Amino acid sequence: QVHLVESGGGLVQPGGSLTLSCVISGSVDSPNGMAWYRRAPGKQREWVAVVTPSGQKAYNSAVDGRFTASRDNVTNTAYLQMSNLKPDDTAVYYCNIQQFWGQGTQVTVSS
Numbered sequence: 199q200v201h202l203v204e205s206g207g208g209l210v211q212p213g214g215s216l217t218l219s220c221v222i223s224g225s226v227d228s229p230n231g232m233a234w235y236r237r238a239p240g241k242q243r244e245w246v247a248v249v250t251p252s253g254q255k256a257y258n259s260a261v262d263g264r265f266t267a268s269r270d271n272v273t274n275t276a277y278l279q280m281s282n283l284k285p286d287d288t289a290v291y292y293c294n295i296q297q298f299w300g301q302g303t304q305v306t307v308s309s
Contacts (some may be wrong), residue, residue: 200224200298207291207303214283214307220276220293220300230296232269232276236289236305246291247278261287283307 206218220232234246247257247267255267266279276293283305290302 200226200295202293202295202298202300204291204293204300204303207305209306209308210283211309212284212307215279215281216283216305217280218278218291218293218303218305220278222274222276222293222295222298226296226298232267233294234267234276234278235292235294236287237292237302238286238289241289243292244289249276280305 201223202220204218204220206216208216210216231248231250233248235243236246237243245258246261247255247265249255249267249269257265264280264282268277280287285307288305288307290304292302293300
């Protein structure tokens, strides 16, 4: 059984920063990309970023240049460093690997 647990969300002012973490327990069949998604109030879930097993990264254009995804394959932890946050970044953020999802962590950007 694979479990993903996100943490690090909270309330931050516009322009502020947060770092989300996602700890993965259990084993997956083969190396996979670790992805981040978010769901804003009243909107569909949106892909945010992905880090491949080799460390390559890709970002949604809405966050490119402000967010940095990373992974630690030793501790099976994924990170999402978020800077210059905007009110439009307010959402529940989820990490994902294969078909497994975390419970989400709330990020609220407001003054």
